[in-house]
Amino acid sequence: xxxxxxxxxxxxxxxxxxxxxxxxxxxxxxxxxxxxxxxxxxxxxxxxxxxxxxxxxxxxxxxxxxxxxxxxxxxxxxxxxxxxxxxxxxxxxxxxxxxxxxxxxxxxxxx
Numbered sequence: 001x002x003x004x005x006x007x008x009x010x011x012x013x014x015x016x017x018x019x020x021x022x023x024x025x026x027x028x029x030x031x032x033x034x035x036x037x038x039x040x041x042x043x044x045x046x047x048x049x050x051x052x053x054x055x056x057x058x059x060x061x062x063x064x065x066x067x068x069x070x071x072x073x074x075x076x077x078x079x080x081x082x083x084x085x086x087x088x089x090x091x092x093x094x095x096x097x098x099x100x101x102x103x104x105x106x107x108x109x110x111x
Contacts, residue, residue: 005079005083006083006086008056008057008079009056009079009080009082010083011056012052012053012056015049017045018052020038020039021035021046021049021050021053021059022058022075024039025059025073025074025075026075029073029074030073031070031071032050032073033046035050050073053073056079057076057078058075058079059073059075059076060074061073061074062074
């Protein structure tokens with residue numbers, strides 16, 4: 001399950017516009033129109049990007065009470081936490097491997 005989430009995270013963020021949207025949403029919730037303007041893409045293109053981000057679970061949306069046509073998008077922390085956990089595992093593995101290699105080299109150099 002976690003690996004699927006990590007794979008989907010990287011697959012979705014392979015697109016530079018979606019990475020930029022995630023960076024912008026990291027600063028706080030925003031409307032689609034503002035995201036489109038900030039990234040320089042059309043409203044229909046931004047809608048497609050946001051649908052992909054929503055389907056992947058990277059963002060959520062909510063309707064504004066004053067105007068049900070307006071949606072505000074927010075970044076979800078759970079996928080980022082899953083990726084961080086995966087990166088921590090990769091880092092721990094490589095630290096273990098490098099430690100074992102250092103020990104091997106030190107043992108060979110010591111008479």
